[in-house]
Amino acid sequence: MAADYVSPFDERVRAAEPLAPRPASIRGRRVVLLDIRKNRGAEFLDRIETLLQAAGAATARTTKEIFSKPAALALIGDIAGQADLVVEALAD
Amino acid sequence: MSTMQVAAPKFQLEDSWETVNAWFLERDMTDGLPIVPPTESRVRAMSDYAERTLGWSAQDLVATLAPNCGLATVEKIAANAVMAGCKPEYMPVLIACIQAIAYPKFNLDAVQTSTHNTSALPVVNGPIRKAIDLNWGYNYTGSRWQSTATIGRALRLIMSNIGGTPGSVNIHTQGHIGRYEYCIAENEEESPWEPLHVERGFRPGQSVVTLIGSDAPLSISDHRSRTPEDLAWVLAWAAASAWSTNWWPLEEPSVFVICPEHAEMFRAAGWTKQQLRRFMFDAVHKPAAELRRGETTPFVHAADPAAQVPKWASPEAIVLIVAGGEAGRYSAVLGPCTGMGSQIVSREVRSPWPLTT
Numbered sequence: 115m116a117a118d119y120v121s122p123f124d125e126r127v128r129a130a131e132p133l134a135p136r137p138a139s140i141r142g143r144r145v146v147l148l149d150i151r152k153n154r155g156a157e158f159l160d161r162i163e164t165l166l167q168a169a170g171a172a173t174a175r176t177t178k179e180i181f182s183k184p185a186a187l188a189l190i191g192d193i194a195g196q197a198d199l200v201v202e203a204l205a206d
Numbered sequence: 207m208s209t210m211q212v213a214a215p216k217f218q219l220e221d222s223w224e225t226v227n228a229w230f231l232e233r234d235m236t237d238g239l240p241i242v243p244p245t246e247s248r249v250r251a252m253s254d255y256a257e258r259t260l261g262w263s264a265q266d267l268v269a270t271l272a273p274n275c276g277l278a279t280v281e282k283i284a285a286n287a288v289m290a291g292c293k294p295e296y297m298p299v300l301i302a303c304i305q306a307i308a309y310p311k312f313n314l315d316a317v318q319t320s321t322h323n324t325s326a327l328p329v330v331n332g333p334i335r336k337a338i339d340l341n342w343g344y345n346y347t348g349s350r351w352q353s354t355a356t357i358g359r360a361l362r363l364i365m366s367n368i369g370g371t372p373g374s375v376n377i378h379t380q381g382h383i384g385r386y387e388y389c390i391a392e393n394e395e396e397s398p399w400e401p402l403h404v405e406r407g408f409r410p411g412q413s414v415v416t417l418i419g420s421d422a423p424l425s426i427s428d429h430r431s432r433t434p435e436d437l438a439w440v441l442a443w444a445a446a447s448a449w450s451t452n453w454w455p456l457e458e459p460s461v462f463v464i465c466p467e468h469a470e471m472f473r474a475a476g477w478t479k480q481q482l483r484r485f486m487f488d489a490v491h492k493p494a495a496e497l498r499r500g501e502t503t504p505f506v507h508a509a510d511p512a513a514q515v516p517k518w519a520s521p522e523a524i525v526l527i528v529a530g531g532e533a534g535r536y537s538a539v540l541g542p543c544t545g546m547g548s549q550i551v552s553r554e555v556r557s558p559w560p561l562t563t
Contacts, residue, residue: 117221120249122235122285123367124276125215182316182546 137199141170146197150181155205162201171199216246230289235367237359237386241289252284255294256301260556268301269308271369272315278304278368283360286367290360290387295338296353298555299415303328303361306417306553316546317419318369321377324543325384327420327461328361329527330391331403334413334555340391344531347423348387358387382422390529396466397528398473405479406552413555418461418525419543421448428468429535434475435485437468441537442486442524446517448541452502454492455519458542459550462486465530465537483521490517525550 137143145166147159163173176193178185181204193200219226226243230236242248253264257280262268264281271278280301287300307314307326317324330340341351348355362385366376376385394401403414426444431437445460464472472482495511506515518524523542530536 115221116218117243118216118218118246119226120244120246120281120285121215121217122244122282122289122363124274124278124282126277128274180547182313182320182548184315 139170140166140199143171143198144196145171145173145199145201146193147173147175148185148193148200148202149175149177150202150204151178152181152203152205155181155203158203158205159201162203166201235363236289237362237366239386242291244285244288248288249281249284252287252292252294252297253280256280256284256297260298260301262301269304271304271308271365273319274370276368276370278308278364282368283364286363287356287360290363291352291356292360293338293352293356296357296360299328299330299334299338299357300360300364302415302553302555303357303417304364306415306551307361307365309551309553311549312417312419312551313546313548314365314369317543317548318365319377320543320546321379322543322546323378323380323382324419324421324546324548325382325388326361326365327384327388327390327418327540328358329402329416329418329461330389330413330555331394331401331416332408332413332555333411335391335394337413340389342391342393342395342529346390346393346529346531348389354389354391355387358384358389361389362387384420384422388420390463390527392527393466393529396469396532397464398469398477399479399526399528402525402527403552406550408552408554414552415555416550416552418459418540418550419546419548420461421541421543423463423538423540424448426537426539427535428537431471434472434477434482437471438477438482438485439489441468441539442489442517445539445541446490448517448539449544450501452497452499452506453544454497454503454506454515454517456517456523456542456544457519458544458548459523459525460518460542461525461527461540463530463538463540464526464528465535466528466532467535468537469528479526480521483524483526486524487516487518487521491515 227240256262262280266280269278338353341354408414428440448460491514494506494509494513494515497506
């Protein structure tokens, strides 16, 4: 004999967002390096920034309020307004 | 948000305890322990109680839960409460807990997804403790006590089943027993001080849940202190390694659960909660030079080597509650959820409780 049950979880799932198109080259591109304030993330970004500049990219640095919260919409808008590419560092 | 259905909100299965438990286990919708099958009638009894006492109907949205922005309706909360073994009269406490963890200051996203071994701890105060027979005495953390154990368990199931895709959330490096169930009711009757909710601005007659991102408890034995100063020193220094041995000062709260016998020593000496907190804060300092090993804070690196660094950033980072049996000189400290911006959130439990005493 069958019985009726109630699902205990939210059945909705987010549809996968497609990746943004990748550039063929970073030469001449504007790259924002986002420091999320995780320990030693800045060291990682220092290395990446050196490599990006050597490859001909123009770089800028910015930081998030705290690593454990989503970036503020104003920060996302600011990055979107000035950058072709973003590198976000996770470290520890 | 574009969505698709991955399972029906309601479904049919064979009416068999074994079949239902196997089905839920295979889909990672449990904590690994057997569940009470969430039949429509059981879930309806839960949601009907919430409607009768709180005015919430089954499809009302209580909160949106991180990390997956899951919709915690009364019915979904009720289904998890059934699975955990709750009685319908626990629903108002659970709903208040859900509202508290969903409040942005709590930062559930970080508490749920961190590799740190933390969990959401509800501390329950006020008349509701007696109305639903929570345990604040011997063995207060839950085992062998239906209300405490199942409220804590239901909260965990809700956080993973609604807040995250089942099975995807818990990446604790070590794990934490609080990921089965975590709930404490304060022993207000044997406390010399104002209870936690009153300290946080509520009236004594209000029922309140206070949610804290918290580590597992560390037991502190002290059967030898004969002065409040000695006892306070022992309690405070037990927390010197909270979070990490050399991570000083801690911004986030350390929760000290003071046992009744320890509380009595402070009562007899006339110490207020504020005095004890201040003494503990002043007791635990070290020169910065001694803290410069392994994981430590930018504060320690920037300080003069001889500068005295406190364990806590302020006395307010020391939270004091009373719980435990009347015999035995064991208190406990629960370390903080550090660095994730999770703050304590309190929420009143709204319900016309028929008080038992």
